[in-house]
Amino acid sequence: MQYNKTQYKLWRWWHPMVLHWIINPGLAINELIFGQRVPRITLVEKNTKKTLGERTYIPCPHCNTLHPGMKWSGQNKTAMQNWFGLYCDHCGKIIPCLINLTTLVILIVTAPIWYWFKESMKRKWLAQQPARYKNLVLNDDSNAFAGYGWIKEGLSFGFFMFFVMTIIIRPLVMQEPITGPSILSGLIAWPLGGLSYGYLMKRFTRVTKQSQYK
Ligand SMILES: [Zn+2]
Structure with missing residues (x-):
């Protein structure tokens, strides 16, 4: 992953926010029921007086677009329903996300139930995404x-x-x-x-x- 190290700080797995997302069993509910996801790579802009929300960027590994983190927010109604990952509205592909350990165990145990429907569910979900990313509001008030x-x-x-x-x-x-x-x-x-x-x-x-x- 190429990024400007003088301009951005990369949140790796040992960052408390990232670690907490992986370990806290309760967050499996957020992932599985609400579809709230955390990207594998988060970049935080250094040396600016903006709020942390405004300084957070999420890179798309497929097209290298650097998305403002606020694209996925409550007010845009894009913070949830991201069961298959964060949708890149630039290239239409999926930005890989972290997975909570409890979610992972539940997914493995229940695989015989959902495995056969995964591809069709994913196609249906992908087809719904472009409409969700029109008219985005990118500010930190909410x-x-x-x-x-x-x-x-x-x-x-x-x-x-x-x-x-x-x-x-x-x-x-x-x-x-x-x-x-x-x-x-x-x-x-x-x-x-x-x-x-x-x-x-x-x-x-x-x-x-x-x-x-x-
Ligand atoms: Zn992309």
Whole structure:
């Protein structure tokens, strides 16, 4: 991967944001259900006073286009539904993404179910992509994690995960009964995990100009 080392910093696998994406089991829900993906290569522009969101670039390895990271955002409705990866609206190919370890295990175990439909699903998904990338807005105003937003986002994610994992998955899928201690440990662990997720999102995706350059 060729890039200008004096202008950009490359986030490698040991970057906390990247590592967290791979390890946190809860993020398998984001990947599999919501289709939220993180590209394998993220470049961050050095030495500018822009916000981190504005300094983030995602290179397409197929056509070498350097996409502004804000192309994939909540306000563009392109942050989710990226199950097959990030779509390059320049060459029409897919920018490779990281994969969460839990997602990987779930995909391997369930492969006999989805394997036969993968190509047709991917074709259908690809055909839908160009329409999603018309009329993009590239600014950094819609950060749900800014200010104290990370607490709200983190806690709602944590409680959602508590409900899904402790109340649904463990009793129904893993046949573990719901007990006082299981509820208590879930109520502590998931919101804490959610908060750490929210904080990392605030810290590493889009920080406001004021907080970053104080
Ligand atoms: Zn491309």
